[in-house]
Amino acid sequence: MPALDPTDLWRRPERSVVGPKPGHSRTGIATAALQIADQEGLAAVSIRRVAASVGSGAASLYRYVKSHDELVELMMDTVSSEYHLKPAAGGPQEQLLHLARQGRRLMRRHPWLAPLLLTRPSMGPNSLRYLEAALAALAKVDLPGPAKLQTVAMMTAITSAFVQNEMATTHPTEPEGVASGRGQYLTEALMAGDYPHLAAAMTGHTGEGQPDEQFTSIITNYLTGAGVPS
Amino acid sequence: MPALDPTDLWRRPERSVVGPKPGHSRTGIATAALQIADQEGLAAVSIRRVAASVGSGAASLYRYVKSHDELVELMMDTVSSEYHLKPAAGGPQEQLLHLARQGRRLMRRHPWLAPLLLTRPSMGPNSLRYLEAALAALAKVDLPGPAKLQTVAMMTAITSAFVQNEMATTHPTEPEGVASGRGQYLTEALMAGDYPHLAAAMTGHTGEGQPDEQFTSIITNYLTGAGVPS
DNA sequence: CTTAATTGCGAACGGTGATCGCAATTATCA
DNA sequence: TGATAATTGCGATCACCGTTCGCAATTAAG
Incomplete structure (x- = not known):
């Protein structure tokens, strides 16, 4: 056999x-x-x-x-x-925020991770430890189990999206020839007057917040909306 | 030449x-x-x-x-x-919610779309029309341009994550042999007592809300948190 | 020492994205 | 009406991919 x-x-x-x-x-x-x-x-x-x-x-x-x-x-x-899974100080919201920051750190270190986490959640021991830590932070929160799971999933999804956004805008991943192929139509269409609101949004002055604060506020906002107390 | x-x-x-x-x-x-x-x-x-x-x-x-x-x-x-881009009735929040619903509809119809939208934003005319509609809804909102762009990006990211979650839980994509390979370790680890919070969350009673209401509340919560008035 | 299981791996299969060169087609210009 | 120049369709081919097979070499158990 x-x-x-x-x-x-x-x-x-x-x-x-x-x-x-x-x-x-x-x-x-x-x-x-x-x-x-x-x-x-x-x-x-x-x-x-x-x-x-x-x-x-x-x-x-x-x-x-x-x-x-x-x-x-x-x-x-x-x-x-x-991951650094030491439970952070504070209520559920602070603890989850700490875990979200860990996720962001990891996704920035390994850019290939962010897209994968959304498409194909990992089920290995270390990944499950992270999930467990997040659920432990939600232990005393009055929410049905599946809702907690969804909350954690959405949190990492938001993190992934934020990181990808973040790295796409700050990190010039393209070789930057002259007008690097992709987006050539965009500039032309913008100057032609189609998509006026887009043009306005792109020429607008850059946002005032540091990315870390943006991230914090986005996660915090989501969590409070999802019913996670601080 | x-x-x-x-x-x-x-x-x-x-x-x-x-x-x-x-x-x-x-x-x-x-x-x-x-x-x-x-x-x-x-x-x-x-x-x-x-x-x-x-x-x-x-x-x-x-x-x-x-x-x-x-x-x-x-x-x-x-x-x-x-996309049905007819501007919906109501304030910015309602209009964006309508667009988010359109996105969800599209991603459900074409399951391959959701992961792509996060990794590789489309820059074609139709995609830009959607973006333009979203920014038009934000026209009278007092937010810096980049913040508006980020808001829209996060909105579709959340939608994508929600849809993928939704379809992963309701749609049994696996052939379901006996204990379909993947996740076999999970069940074993759960019964062994590792990940107790995970076990509790998974055996918990299912959430009370319909997915549509869940989606609406998640998007609405995010938008209000992002500073989009209704 | 025999035996049974496992390892390393060259060779091969089917499929993939992409390129090249050439015959066939067709609109424009003389 | 040709003649010309550009474009189309595409078979052949290249490099690479994931994966399987079979076999010699290795090693622990009986």
């Missing part, structure tokens, strides 16, 4: 009890993949690329990870170990 | 003035791609697949669309033509 092991990454033991000892490890593979993703984006994280970076053949990676999706899952949970 | 045309999809004329008339059209290609995406997901929308669906060779598609990314851009803007 070929020892059918669980389909779930987190249930599967890293190393089986018999056979040659593996030349690599999950964390080694994960850190290699993380480095690639941080530097060249998630699209650069291919099985072959990670394998080469670790120093093994491409097919060997499948001894550690069942699919490319699982590799991403592993990356997400590995990066989730960077 | 080989008539270098703009790199921008929306600036490039659909058909040049000389040469044989194209056998296909952007809208034809777009609708074919849309159908595939709606039925089988965005991942199924490959150049070859769309070409076959339209009845042409794979390489021919590049006469209408410069890259796969541009195809997606085209899809996003094409689908944005389904």
Whole structure:
């Protein structure tokens, strides 16, 4: 009997009890993949690329990870170990705000994370620890369970959106040739007089608040609206 | 001189003035791609697949669309033509709420849209028309231009997150074998007693509100918090 | 020492986005 | 009415992708 092991990454033991000892490890593979993703984006994280970076053949990676999706899952949970989950001082709102700040920090450090968190929530131990911490902050709040879950989900979603907005506006991700391809139509349409309100909004003076304060107020506003007391 | 045309999809004329008339059209290609995406997901929308669906060779598609990314851009803007942008009655908040509802409708109709809107905002004419309508609703609101832009962006982000949440919980996207692979660890960990707050939240009685009312209240709460008067 | 399981991995399969070159088509100009 | 120049359709091809298969090498248990 070929020892059918669980389909779930987190249930599967890293190393089986018999056979040659593996030349690599999950964390080694994960850190290699993380480095690639941080530097060249998630699209650069291919099985072959990670394998080469670790120093093994491409097919060997499948001894550690069942699919490319699982590799991403592993990356997400590995990066989730960077959370500082010490419960903050203050009421539920302050504690959740602290967790949201942690999320923002993580998404800024690893730009590939933000889109993923919305599409494909991670279910690994570290990710669940974060979720658990958030729910612990809501323990004494009088809200039905699913509502609490939704509140946390929306909070990270808002964080993700904020970070992506933030980095898109401040970080010139494009090579900036002359008028970098994309958006060329925009400028033309704006000068042609279509979208007058858009033109007005874009030429308007920049907002007065620092991004940190903006973020704080957005999260706080959402939480109070959702019924989370301070 | 080989008539270098703009790199921008929306600036490039659909058909040049000389040469044989194209056998296909952007809208034809777009609708074919849309159908595939709606039925089988965005991942199924490959150049070859769309070409076959339209009845042409794979390489021919590049006469209408410069890259796969541009195809997606085209899809996003094409689908944005389904918005009902008639200004609603009421103050800024009601008008924005109406637009948010439109967004939710669209994202539910085309599940592939929600993740894309967050990662890769569309800049086509129809998408810009939506943005323009939102900014028009904010015309008389005393907020700096960038703040208005951010407000609209956050609104659609919240909508996207809500829809994805909504469809993930109600729509069993997985084949549901026995304990469908993913989440097997979760149930085990829950029964083992880790994540007690999570366990409590998941076994709690379901929320009382209809999703539509939930959505309305979330958007409304956000808008009032952002300083948008009703 | 035998046995059974596991590891590493080269080779291969099917699919992907994208490019190139060429024959066929067609509007404009002489 | 040609002749010209640009454009279209597209087969062939390249590089890369995720994934599977089969096999030699390795190692722990009996």
